[in-house]
Amino acid sequence: MGRSKIIRVRSFAVLVALGLVAAACGGGAGTTTTEAQGEAPATTSATQPAPGGEEQPETGGPEAEAPVIVVSLSTDVDILEPHTFRTTGAYAVTRALYQPPADQVFVEEGGVRVGTSEVVASPILESYRVSDDGLEATFVMNPDARFDNGDPITAGDLAYTFRRTIEGPGYIGLLLPFIGIESSDQIEVVDDRTLVVRPKVASSLFDRFMTFQVFGPINQAVAEANATPDDPWAFEYFTNNAVSSGPYSLVEFDRDRGQIVLEPNPGYPGEVANGGIIVRNIPDAEQRALLLQRGEIDVAVGLAPRLLAQLQDDPNVNVYTAPSTRSVFLGMNVDIAPLDNKLVRQAISYAVPYDALLDQVMFGFASPAGTLIPSTMETYAGDAIDVYTTDLERARQLLEESGVGEFSIELAVPQSSKEQQQAAVLIQDNLRQIGIDAQINVLPDADYQGRRNNRELPLFFHEWYSWGDDPFYQMTFLLKCGQFTNFANYCNEELDQIIAEGTFTTDPVKRQELSTRAQQIMLEDAPHAWLWAADWAVATGKDISGVTKDFTEVPRFETLRKGG
Amino acid sequence: MRRYLIKRAGISVMTMLGIVIVVFFIVRVLPGDAAAVRAGPYATAEKIAQIRAKYGLDRPLWEQFVDYLAGVARGDFGVSVRTDQPVLGELLSRLPASLELAVYSVLVATVIGVPFGIVAAARQGTWVDVVARVFAILGSSMALFWLGLLMIYFFFFRLGWFPGPVDRLAVGTPPPPTVTGFYTIDGALAGQWEVVAMAFRFLALPVLTLGFVLAAPILKMVRSSVIETLASDYVRTARAMGVSPRTVLFVDGFRNALLPVTTTIGIVFGYMLGGNIIVEYLFSWPGVGRYAYEAIQTNDLEALQGFVIMVGILYVALNVVIDLGYALIDPRIRLGRKVTA
Numbered sequence: 001m002g003r004s005k006i007i008r009v010r011s012f013a014v015l016v017a018l019g020l021v022a023a024a025c026g027g028g029a030g031t032t033t034t035e036a037q038g039e040a041p042a043t044t045s046a047t048q049p050a051p052g053g054e055e056q057p058e059t060g061g062p063e064a065e066a067p068v069i070v071v072s073l074s075t076d077v078d079i080l081e082p083h084t085f086r087t088t089g090a091y092a093v094t095r096a097l098y099q100p101p102a103d104q105v106f107v108e109e110g111g112v113r114v115g116t117s118e119v120v121a122s123p124i125l126e127s128y129r130v131s132d133d134g135l136e137a138t139f140v141m142n143p144d145a146r147f148d149n150g151d152p153i154t155a156g157d158l159a160y161t162f163r164r165t166i167e168g169p170g171y172i173g174l175l176l177p178f179i180g181i182e183s184s185d186q187i188e189v190v191d192d193r194t195l196v197v198r199p200k201v202a203s204s205l206f207d208r209f210m211t212f213q214v215f216g217p218i219n220q221a222v223a224e225a226n227a228t229p230d231d232p233w234a235f236e237y238f239t240n241n242a243v244s245s246g247p248y249s250l251v252e253f254d255r256d257r258g259q260i261v262l263e264p265n266p267g268y269p270g271e272v273a274n275g276g277i278i279v280r281n282i283p284d285a286e287q288r289a290l291l292l293q294r295g296e297i298d299v300a301v302g303l304a305p306r307l308l309a310q311l312q313d314d315p316n317v318n319v320y321t322a323p324s325t326r327s328v329f330l331g332m333n334v335d336i337a338p339l340d341n342k343l344v345r346q347a348i349s350y351a352v353p354y355d356a357l358l359d360q361v362m363f364g365f366a367s368p369a370g371t372l373i374p375s376t377m378e379t380y381a382g383d384a385i386d387v388y389t390t391d392l393e394r395a396r397q398l399l400e401e402s403g404v405g406e407f408s409i410e411l412a413v414p415q416s417s418k419e420q421q422q423a424a425v426l427i428q429d430n431l432r433q434i435g436i437d438a439q440i441n442v443l444p445d446a447d448y449q450g451r452r453n454n455r456e457l458p459l460f461f462h463e464w465y466s467w468g469d470d471p472f473y474q475m476t477f478l479l480k481c482g483q484f485t486n487f488a489n490y491c492n493e494e495l496d497q498i499i500a501e502g503t504f505t506t507d508p509v510k511r512q513e514l515s516t517r518a519q520q521i522m523l524e525d526a527p528h529a530w531l532w533a534a535d536w537a538v539a540t541g542k543d544i545s546g547v548t549k550d551f552t553e554v555p556r557f558e559t560l561r562k563g564g
Numbered sequence: 565m566r567r568y569l570i571k572r573a574g575i576s577v578m579t580m581l582g583i584v585i586v587v588f589f590i591v592r593v594l595p596g597d598a599a600a601v602r603a604g605p606y607a608t609a610e611k612i613a614q615i616r617a618k619y620g621l622d623r624p625l626w627e628q629f630v631d632y633l634a635g636v637a638r639g640d641f642g643v644s645v646r647t648d649q650p651v652l653g654e655l656l657s658r659l660p661a662s663l664e665l666a667v668y669s670v671l672v673a674t675v676i677g678v679p680f681g682i683v684a685a686a687r688q689g690t691w692v693d694v695v696a697r698v699f700a701i702l703g704s705s706m707a708l709f710w711l712g713l714l715m716i717y718f719f720f721f722r723l724g725w726f727p728g729p730v731d732r733l734a735v736g737t738p739p740p741p742t743v744t745g746f747y748t749i750d751g752a753l754a755g756q757w758e759v760v761a762m763a764f765r766f767l768a769l770p771v772l773t774l775g776f777v778l779a780a781p782i783l784k785m786v787r788s789s790v791i792e793t794l795a796s797d798y799v800r801t802a803r804a805m806g807v808s809p810r811t812v813l814f815v816d817g818f819r820n821a822l823l824p825v826t827t828t829i830g831i832v833f834g835y836m837l838g839g840n841i842i843v844e845y846l847f848s849w850p851g852v853g854r855y856a857y858e859a860i861q862t863n864d865l866e867a868l869q870g871f872v873i874m875v876g877i878l879y880v881a882l883n884v885v886i887d888l889g890y891a892l893i894d895p896r897i898r899l900g901r902k903v904t905a
Binding site for chain 2: 068070076078079085086169171174236239240255256257258259261278280281282283284286287290291293294296297416443444445446447448449450451453484
């Protein structure tokens with residue numbers, strides 16, 4: 001009895017060992033993946049048929065036989081609700097499921113489709129027009145545009161979406177004042193195909209906002225069917241489900257495996273250049289790069305500059321980059337001594353090794369920032385006014401003038417950003433040379449965010465990207481008095497007036513004038529040291545084209561093409 | 565036996581209660597604000613307060629604790645702030661991936677550690693023993709993360725022998741119908757032999773990474789236990805009576821060394837239940853370890869404490885199984901009775 005048990009156990013162990021050896025001899029993974037990509041993706045989990053769905057019409061649709069593309073993002077996809085803050089991976093997926101009413105006109109630059117400031121109707125609209133005075137926007141729906149459950153996308157659906165952003169519990173309502181929308185009374189459904197929105201004031205941001213996925217139509221009938229008294233806008237339903245108005249349908253949302261499968265939405269009247277997308281979460285960036293090099297994934301997003309530099313030398317990989325306004329700066333809390341002294345802040349700004357940060361930390365994948373309106377953003381004034389450059393002698397003088405003398409201060413860095421940690425070391429070295437002992441404190445992200453929100457951090461890193469690339473929008477969030485994201489606690493009334501005026505000024509000359517003055521003020525007060533504007537970058541296999549960078553910099557899947 | 569089981573169950577319940585209490589309060593003193601993370605960068609103080617209220621994070625600590633305790637008793641581990649899904653469901657759906665990895669890793673570690681330890685003990689002081697000891701030192705000292713990186717770099721990237729660290733199956737491959745949650749078993753039950761082979765291929769690198777590291781303590785324990793038993797009086801007597809060296813080694817030596825070896829394997833397996841966060845992260849393995857990693861990153865308290873409590877419960881259960889296993893291994897031990905010499 002005992003012996004037979006031992007033999008059985010031994011046999012099983014041998015079987016397992018043989019299995020693992022066989023695994024090693026079972027052929028490379030590349031073959032496996034290629035085969036798998038050709039297979040129809042499976043529906044296994046959270047996707048459910050939408051209530052009230054009809055048979056899908058065969059309009060539009062994908063190119064025949066177009067290959068499926070595997071995209072790896074830096075985060076998982078936590079939720080699909082389009083009006084709630086979520087991971088960057090989730091933003092990429094929801095962009096594929098909610099088609100905004102407008103889109104940018106794109107031009108090709110260095111193999112990248114880069115969005116211009118010209119905005120036109122997106123494929124789900126027949127026309128989009130804003131009156132000359134900017135106080136009336138008319139949206140005429142494309143009669144061929146349908147949700148992926150077959151329902152036509154109507155003006156009522158778009159109106160419902162606007163109302164949801166205004167009255168719902170999501171975060172979008174905070175952004176609406178920028179485009180002069182305050183209440184649902186400003187939204188009028190003229191007929192099934194026509195919607196009119198009447199902003200209170202003209203805003204140069206209106207067009208840009210209409211290209212944001214958060215205004216992509218939500219199916220009103222499905223939403224209302226899934227609404228409850230506690231959840232009248234059906235946030236819970238849309239956390240796990242989607243009825244797509246975008247280029248793709250959600251086929252699989254498997255949180256456990258970190259896999260999303262999208263296939264072209266037959267009701268989408270625009271072009272989809274591939275046969276579908278499989279989104280995979282590969283949490284470690286090094287592994288994403290290796291998988292890309294071995295051809296197991298087609299597109300890798302969120303790679304560190306060091307990895308991008310390595311991949312540039314790989315003949316099997318294309319690294320696409322474009323200048324971006326993604327700003328990284330060193331925040332200085334003006335309420336914490338000795339940073340309450342303007343001269344100390346100026347001294348720190350002069351001590352930062354700007355060139356070294358661009359070369360040694362960002363490996364050249366960044367542009368100089370100059371001010372909070374970085375050199376890559378419209379109305380940048382650094383060519384006309386003096387911005388900070390590294391000048392340790394000047395920094396020492398300013399510190400001496402401040403009367404503060406040598407001091408020690410905490411320099412907080414989030415754990416997740418290796419670049420910011422490297423930058424902290426270089427900054428620490430320069431600060432030491434002028435008599436400031438910066439104590440680097442690497443904090444877990446949640447702790448970092450909590451302490452920064454509570455304004456407890458004296459010196460801290462902050463990365464910010466403004467959807468829409470607008471200078472006054474950027475200043476509102478980061479420099480306006482009392483703003484919840486103004487973690488430096490900076491306040492200047494003149495600057496506040498400029499921001500208020502600039503936000504609703506459409507004349508480009510006037511905007512430049514206001515922005516230049518704003519940059520002079522911020523340079524004088526130095527609430528931040530502006531370190532760099534990180535490039536937008538995506539790495540793909542050699543056979544991938546159609547990479548797109550729009551106002552939001554959220555990955556666009558529908559233009560990706562594999563082969564040919 | 566019944567008395568023993570009742571007593572053991574009572575101790576286990578008290579242990580689990582202790583785990584829940586300690587974990588709840590430790591997690592609560594962790595720095596960071598889950599509501600702020602959930603609310604995102606545009607969050608106003610009001611919005612953060614709303615989220616805090618929604619998840620009950622604004623209530624007094626003792627109130628939260630009483631609710632949580634009552635919830636755990638009902639099998640409700642709360643709702644993840646990050647995904648808005650019930651924590652228990654998320655953990656249970658990811659657990660099979662971790663268990664499959666753990667079972668095969670411990671098997672590989674045992675297959676390496678036990679025979680290697682026996683041979684090293686039998687040939688103490690020879691080159692085989694030296695190799696075994698060097699292996700044990702390497703396995704004990706090498707960082708799991710580093711070894712995993714090396715494995716991926718050489719065996720996937722350079723040589724292409726194993727698939728890349730993407731998941732349990734190739735991208736786009738549907739998993740077999742769920743019975744046990746182990747793809748290697750479920751695939752076989754469904755007759756999907758290609759899926760079984762693929763599952764083994766994807767298991768290979770993480771299993772070998774863990775197996776190599778976990779084999780070290782097993783090898784060391786087997787070696788020292790067998791050496792100890794081989795030096796005992798009854799082994800000397802057996803040898804004097806002309807019992808063959810092989811029988812002496814395996815029956816008298818190894819079998820008598822099984823108790824400490826079993827304990828070590830149990831500890832190693834217990835460690836694996838919650839200790840493979842690094843490997844799961846590195847190999848994009850969709851188990852509870854990676855879930856815990858994501859929970860830590862976002863300060864998802866409910867998810868984090870759910871993970872720790874689940875691992876604690878599994879560990880307690882494992883210890884009970886090991887205790888029961890002693891009686892099968894060593895006839896001198898009868899559970900519920902005192903062992904007499």
